[in-house]
Amino acid sequence: MRDVLTEWRPVVDDAIETLLPRDIDEAYLVEWFGPASHRYDPDAIQRALSDPIWDLLDRGGKRWRAVVCLLLLDGFGADPRAYLPYACIPEVLHNGTIIVDDVEDGAEIRRGEPALHHRFGPDIALNAGNAMYFLPLKVIGKNPADLDPETQLATYEMLMDELNRTHLGQGMDIYWHRNRDATVAEAEYLEMCACKTGCLGRIVARLAAIITDQPPEVEREVAAYAEDMSIAFQIGDDILDVESTIEGTTEFGKAFGNDIREGKRTLMVIHALSAADPVAADRLSSILHKPENTREEITEAIGILQSTDSIEYARECALSFSQSAREHLRDVPLDEERADQLASFTEFVIERDV
Amino acid sequence: MRDVLTEWRPVVDDAIETLLPRDIDEAYLVEWFGPASHRYDPDAIQRALSDPIWDLLDRGGKRWRAVVCLLLLDGFGADPRAYLPYACIPEVLHNGTIIVDDVEDGAEIRRGEPALHHRFGPDIALNAGNAMYFLPLKVIGKNPADLDPETQLATYEMLMDELNRTHLGQGMDIYWHRNRDATVAEAEYLEMCACKTGCLGRIVARLAAIITDQPPEVEREVAAYAEDMSIAFQIGDDILDVESTIEGTTEFGKAFGNDIREGKRTLMVIHALSAADPVAADRLSSILHKPENTREEITEAIGILQSTDSIEYARECALSFSQSAREHLRDVPLDEERADQLASFTEFVIERDV
Structure with missing residues (x-):
């Protein structure tokens, strides 16, 4: 079991990076969220979303929700790699709920480090957590598997x-x-x-x-x-x-x-x-x-x-x-x-x- | 303008009540969210969701987002009453963002009363605010206008x-x-x-x-x-x-x-x-x-x-x-x-x- 998790974790993380890159630029924002009406501030979005979210993801977690999804897909006879962005949906949602739960519970520590609201402030943490409730759902509209x-x-x-x-x-x-x-x-x-x-x-x-x-x-x-x-x-x-x-x-x-x-x-x-x-x-x-x-x-x-x-x-x-x-x-x-x-x-x- | 708002506000609130009643019971939970796997606690959901949400809604707000939606529907030649639950979507979303924003900003007062997290605690307030991001979206699946x-x-x-x-x-x-x-x-x-x-x-x-x-x-x-x-x-x-x-x-x-x-x-x-x-x-x-x-x-x-x-x-x-x-x-x-x-x-x- 551990082997499967170890094998898939980096693959899942690469897929999450296509949904939310570690480095945010204008091109990603336009491609993923549509053209700006005025002008995006990629640096602010980097620091308000990507930095805190990857800070949490990089602390660990075995990505088992994504892996179970991939195993089911494979078990059904589908090519799991063709559906990778979908498998990220529950994983990103889950990590979003962790951030929000930690604020709600007043938690101090998460995965051995300060809870995200302690490291980034409750406002940045909460907004990032809530963004993770919607960010992965864009996959459905992007429709990479041509559903x-x-x-x-x-x-x-x-x-x-x-x-x-x-x-x-x-x-x-x-x-x-x-x-x-x-x-x-x-x-x-x-x-x-x-x-x-x-x-x-x-x-x-x-x-x-x-x-x-x-x-x-x-x-x-x-x-x-x-x-x-x-x-x-x-x-x-x-x-x-x-x-x-x-x-x-x-x-x-x-x-x-x-x-x-x-x-x-x-x-x-x-x-x-x-x-x-x-x-x-x-x-x-x-x-x-x-x-x-x-x-x-x-x-x-x-x-x-x-x-x-x-x-x-x-x-x-x-x-x-x-x-x-x-x-x-x-x-x-x-x-x-x-x-x-x-x-x-x-x-x-x-x-x-x- | 004020007349239109005054006319529609109670109608909108009645429609919001069909999405989230002031009094939660088992029948509503089963109908709106599906049957329980084990057993719902309607009293807890009353106090964790309905009470705080209606506490905020009853403080005021002119429901202009719902009313503009209804005016547009009417202007397009549709019967706005046939689409009332849809017009509630942006209104409930908006009030959800208010709750979350107030936590993020550490706001003290909202509509002349203590911000929701001060009255109900940050955990209840946040969860209620976040629930409001998804609750009205159920309207689409319920499909009252037979889209x-x-x-x-x-x-x-x-x-x-x-x-x-x-x-x-x-x-x-x-x-x-x-x-x-x-x-x-x-x-x-x-x-x-x-x-x-x-x-x-x-x-x-x-x-x-x-x-x-x-x-x-x-x-x-x-x-x-x-x-x-x-x-x-x-x-x-x-x-x-x-x-x-x-x-x-x-x-x-x-x-x-x-x-x-x-x-x-x-x-x-x-x-x-x-x-x-x-x-x-x-x-x-x-x-x-x-x-x-x-x-x-x-x-x-x-x-x-x-x-x-x-x-x-x-x-x-x-x-x-x-x-x-x-x-x-x-x-x-x-x-x-x-x-x-x-x-x-x-x-x-x-x-x-x-």
């Missing part, structure tokens, strides 16, 4: 569906961790993941299906694969946040006890709040909703999660979504080698930060 | 064009006011307006043209009308900021000397920097780029703008764009009464805060 109008239209509609639901998911997540009184059921947490994280995954899969003209049931199944894998990934990500705090490792690239500081309602928290005795549950809730936490409080909160076996519960849940994701691939007509790789991805995503 | 697929596709492409350029404009604007060393030519300032403010205007006009199947030259001319009117509006808005500061009026709904505090490179500033003697120009530049300004500094900066007749210069420029906007309407085949109203709008927008 017919019905397919272009289906692509836009799919993107509008999923990008809308992304904001529902983010809204639920934010509202919950700002409001101590909000009660969150497990099904609501899973919906939040399905929307917030899953929709980007669904874009990956539906894009590959739509642009190669797969039948609706194939699009549905690969979307379900990607959604369930994304839920597994999100739960895995939450577990990793807690475990890296327990182990005192910093490589994960986030602050100590990040999710607890933020008061996030993770699956572990939801489980612990209902499984712990009332006193411990109340204490956990208190710690989550304090504006600031000491290291002792974070350790105490994690102790409560451990006492209710909530980390283990979440891990089993992630594994079950990972298995469900694989099952959705079962009836999809895919090249066997690619099907195996796509199946093995469902394990990969819950094992490490990608 | 043919080519028209739907053309609508999406137009929106992607314009929403991309919006972020170029915002990027230029932000970069300039954060970097004292950036030199800004008048043509670049006008491009910034054409992108940042003009693109939303262009959406208003192109939407009306595309969904009623007007020929390309009509779409081009009404887009140019809207763009030039928006530039006039932006310059007028900047003038209003300075004048309300001079007059000490607070009704404008912004803080004293807002644009100067932000260090905005307005047309007045660009003009004054080149027209003033070097000592005064340097002083103006210093004041603009200080992190905080005293009232005396703001008064001094405005004094420099006055000494170079820069406010008058900007007013003449706004009038000239307003006239250019009217000229673009001249050859467009429009119902005469509507053509007159649309022309009179070009004067209206530079006279007051809409």
